[in-house]
Amino acid sequence: MNPKIRLRNFILLGSISVLFVVLPAVLISVGVIDGYTAQIFTLAGINAIMAISVNIISGITGQLSLGQAGFMAVGAYSCIWFSQVALMPLPVAVIAGGLLAAFIGFLIGFPTLKLSGDYLAIVTLGFGEILRVIFVNLKGITGGANGKRFTTILAARADIAWVVIIGILVMVVILLQNFLRSTYGRAIFSVREDEIAANSNGISVFRYKMTGFVIAAFVAGIGGAIYAPFIGFVKPDLSSFNRSVDYLIYVVLGGMGSITGSILAAFILTYLQEFLRFLQEYRLLFYPVILILVMLFRPQGLLGMKELSFTGLMDKLTAKRKPENG
Amino acid sequence: MDRYRSSIVDTLVIFIQQLINGLSLGSIYALIALGYTMVYGIVMLINFAHGDVLMVGAYTGFYILYALGPSPLALALAFLASMILCAVVGMTIERLAYRPLRSAPRLNSLITAIAVSLILQNGARVLPFVGPNPRQYPTMQTVNISVGPFSISNIQIVVLLVSVILMLILNYIITWTRTGKAMRAVSFDFKAASLMGISSNRIIAFTFALGSVLAAAGGILFATAYPQIDPTMGAMPGLKAFVAAVLGGIGSIPGAMLGGYILGVAETMTKGFISSQYADAISFSILIIILLVKPTGIMGQKVRVKV
Numbered sequence: 157m158n159p160k161i162r163l164r165n166f167i168l169l170g171s172i173s174v175l176f177v178v179l180p181a182v183l184i185s186v187g188v189i190d191g192y193t194a195q196i197f198t199l200a201g202i203n204a205i206m207a208i209s210v211n212i213i214s215g216i217t218g219q220l221s222l223g224q225a226g227f228m229a230v231g232a233y234s235c236i237w238f239s240q241v242a243l244m245p246l247p248v249a250v251i252a253g254g255l256l257a258a259f260i261g262f263l264i265g266f267p268t269l270k271l272s273g274d275y276l277a278i279v280t281l282g283f284g285e286i287l288r289v290i291f292v293n294l295k296g297i298t299g300g301a302n303g304k305r306f307t308t309i310l311a312a313r314a315d316i317a318w319v320v321i322i323g324i325l326v327m328v329v330i331l332l333q334n335f336l337r338s339t340y341g342r343a344i345f346s347v348r349e350d351e352i353a354a355n356s357n358g359i360s361v362f363r364y365k366m367t368g369f370v371i372a373a374f375v376a377g378i379g380g381a382i383y384a385p386f387i388g389f390v391k392p393d394l395s396s397f398n399r400s401v402d403y404l405i406y407v408v409l410g411g412m413g414s415i416t417g418s419i420l421a422a423f424i425l426t427y428l429q430e431f432l433r434f435l436q437e438y439r440l441l442f443y444p445v446i447l448i449l450v451m452l453f454r455p456q457g458l459l460g461m462k463e464l465s466f467t468g469l470m471d472k473l474t475a476k477r478k479p480e481n482g
Numbered sequence: 483m484d485r486y487r488s489s490i491v492d493t494l495v496i497f498i499q500q501l502i503n504g505l506s507l508g509s510i511y512a513l514i515a516l517g518y519t520m521v522y523g524i525v526m527l528i529n530f531a532h533g534d535v536l537m538v539g540a541y542t543g544f545y546i547l548y549a550l551g552p553s554p555l556a557l558a559l560a561f562l563a564s565m566i567l568c569a570v571v572g573m574t575i576e577r578l579a580y581r582p583l584r585s586a587p588r589l590n591s592l593i594t595a596i597a598v599s600l601i602l603q604n605g606a607r608v609l610p611f612v613g614p615n616p617r618q619y620p621t622m623q624t625v626n627i628s629v630g631p632f633s634i635s636n637i638q639i640v641v642l643l644v645s646v647i648l649m650l651i652l653n654y655i656i657t658w659t660r661t662g663k664a665m666r667a668v669s670f671d672f673k674a675a676s677l678m679g680i681s682s683n684r685i686i687a688f689t690f691a692l693g694s695v696l697a698a699a700g701g702i703l704f705a706t707a708y709p710q711i712d713p714t715m716g717a718m719p720g721l722k723a724f725v726a727a728v729l730g731g732i733g734s735i736p737g738a739m740l741g742g743y744i745l746g747v748a749e750t751m752t753k754g755f756i757s758s759q760y761a762d763a764i765s766f767s768i769l770i771i772i773l774l775v776k777p778t779g780i781m782g783q784k785v786r787v788k789v
Binding site (some may be wrong): 180197220267268271273274275277279281282283285286289291293353397401404408412436438440441443444447448451452455 | 511526528553557579582585586588589590592593595596597599600604605607614717721724725728757758759762763766767769770774775776777
């Protein structure tokens, strides 16, 4: 690529990311955005991280997982443990939580990724439920069914929470985009498109499924590890099937395989859920009905496999002015 | 020596007692698992809403038993009414949600199934006469019949009898009737069956109805044995019954029955010997192990993939 365009794209994307991270934080600390709204959108950031995690395994690698919330819970509990018992500083504990989730993903992936389709979905579902039972019973570490409290600065200061969580979200997106454009990323796409064809072209299907699974587990672990200090409280229900389904809903609505779609859907739906509070219990019906309608009328989701691209948008805008360069 | 022997006898007594409990629980799982396995055998869909059809059945039974009191006649009426209602619900779900997606990718139908399950659960929570709070199920007075050191309750006997009778009827329908034959044909080869003049849509609707009838019965039996119901009550037994279906070999009817009993016994044994806390985890662990050792399940047919 032309180094000039590359530099322009870097500056453009860099400034947009910084804008997303810093501007709302400033508005929060000044008081333009109130604490309640800030909390909803920060939570949406965590949901977006989780949706990306589900998207990596289900949309990009093509293996339906219904147990992603299990990895989230592993990340959450281990972050608390690393921080409170092993006395690590919080950023280290968050990364350690992600790594532990990735390691568990690696162990679980060995036997389960040999299964395909529905079976994989069921095993990951079972895995999440097993984790839930384990968390309920490991009272010494997890506090049992009553959950565990974890008070940090993130729960107290909305602006810092926003910077940290959206910062992590942006980091995840950047790293993931670079990864997906590497040889590994393309290999993973080929596994999704056609396992047999990929295999006959010398791509180790199992290895790349495992790569996708471990990365998804890592991202989910990070999501959980940042959820715990933000919410300040973790219960074993975190790893329940219903939660995994919630994240899957974001991905399906945003478009399987579209990272920006997942983020968009996570933010819209998280906000909508709060916005629809006046409907009381009836809003519980809202998600599934939308889900069915999407499956019937737009099965590829909001964005399909496309991505929203700021550089692409920029290209279009500039191309109008200078058609001779295009 | 004496103490040693008595501890062995104690263990044996617990073992057999838990075996009795396990067979009773397992027959409920078997009933529910049959619905999963029949539907999967024909349309290759994990019908996540099956567990919630069970909940609909249990609630239908609840209102009838509540109105008439828990007499045997009322129980029979409750079975009949909830079976009919659930058959209608099952066919409606198939018609509205699954049929339009039959040629879509499998993932889409799976997600739709999850959505239907959420609609039934949350719909029940919203309906004013159901509501989110758990309710006490009106059951008959528990009478324990002692046979030597073991005891079996009248409820367990009812559960065992009803489920065995239903399974025999199902077996008759599938083996001896024309519709049953058509079901087997559609499950064996969907396209070929259509070419032979079998109306696949009708057969699939019938399969859903049949599965839902069994789920309705399973729901009432489950609620009678564990007398508390709420809108999410179907989720756990639903998942476990699905595990049972996979364990026995999904698509195989005797497999689902066998899987149900194995799972029920495994669960009560865990309760008896290890800890009741881990009973939920044990069924999923069994699932993971069976899929690793024999992914087709105990009685499943191996499917060869050709390029």
